[in-house]
Each structure stands twice: as C-alpha cells, then as structure tokens.
Amino acid sequence: MKVLIAEDDNLIRKTIEVKLAKDGYTVIACAEGSEAVESIQAEQPDVVLTDIMLPAVSGLEIVSTVKNMEKAIKVMVLSAMGQENIVEEAFKLGADDYMTKPFSLTELSIRVKKLVNSIH
Template sequence: MKILLVEDATALLRAIELKLKKVGYEVYPCSDGRQALQELESFAPDLVITDIMLPFVSGLEVLTAAKAKSKKMAVIVFSAMGQENAVEEAFLLGADDYVVKPFGLKELEMRIKKVMGAMNVDANS
C-alpha cells in the first residue's frame, strides 16, 4: 500500500516514515503542502496522512486535492489540541479519520488499518 505522508516536523516525519516502512508500507514523505500537491500530480497513493498546519499549502488543501483526484483515496489528518474547527472542516472536506497530536505510532498504525479496512483495501499490501 502506498502512503503519502505530509508532516513539517522533520523528527516526527522520519519517525512515522520508519515505523510505516517497518510494517511494510511504501511511504512517500513530504515536508510541506506544496511538495505534497506535486506528489499527488505524479502518483495516486492509497492513503494520504497529513498534518493540518503545513508550510506553503495547508493540510486541508492537500485533503481537497486528494479527494478531487479520487474519492476512494483515504485521508487521515493530524491536528494539535485546540484545532477543533479545522478538524470539523477536514471531515466536511472528506477526511476519513483524524489523530490528535501527540499520538503513539501504534495508534496511527491501528487507525490506518481501520480506515483502509472500511474502504476495502488491504492495509498490508
């Protein structure tokens, strides 16, 4: 399964990337929203995991672009505490799930499996 991972905090981006690769996912890391939009132009991931607050282009714009490319593309958003309005907007734009920062990598792995299972995609392929 191909995952587009968008997070501007370098340490968190690398930690998530390593964890997801370790469990068998193909991960395409991006450190800003503009880079994520470029990646979405070149390939169609099965899942986009994006922070809401990103440099250049917001995670909500990444979400909108992903859903415009394919309604079947799953999207999980990250948000910090206190961003309830952004989370609500993300769901209105089609987000499939959200995770509040800080979170454990095991929690993220479980949410990926849940979202992909609901979309009838093998989360381990």
C-alpha cells in the first residue's frame, strides 16, 4: 500500500514518513502541492495525506484533483486549529477524513489503516 504525504513542514513530514514506513507502507513525501499532484498522477497512491496550506497548489486543490481521478484514492486532510470552514470545504470536495494539528502519531496510524481497509 502506498501513502503520499503532502506537507511543507519538514519536521512533520519526516515524522509522519518514518511512522508510516514503520507501519509497512510505501511512503512518498512531497513538500509542496504541485510536486504532490505530479506524484499522485505518477505513483497512484492508495491514500493521500495533505496539509491544507501548501506552496504552489493548496491542499483543497489536491483533494479536488484526487477525487476527479479514475482511481478511488482515499484522502485525509491535515489542518491547523481554527480552519473548520476550510475542512468543511475539503469534505465537500470529497475528503475522506481529517485531523487537526497537532495530532497523535498513533491516532494518525490508526486512521490511515482504517482508510486503507476501507479500499477493499
């Protein structure tokens, strides 16, 4: 199973990457939105974790791009506190789940597993 992370904060991205790799996923990590869109189209991940605020292409644009693709890819949005209206917009675009930063890596791991299990 492949998981793509779109997160511009290096520490958060690296931390998630290490945790999900330990969980047995193939992880693709991207620091900006345009890189994430290219990687999603090339790699066809099973799950995408995207921050809302990204350079070049926003997390909302990533959700929209993924949900307009042929393949059923699950999307989890990562947002800072106080972005409830943006999270609501993400769900309208087709996001499958969201987590508010800061979050527990254990909870993130459980939610990713739940998304992966919902694919089959």
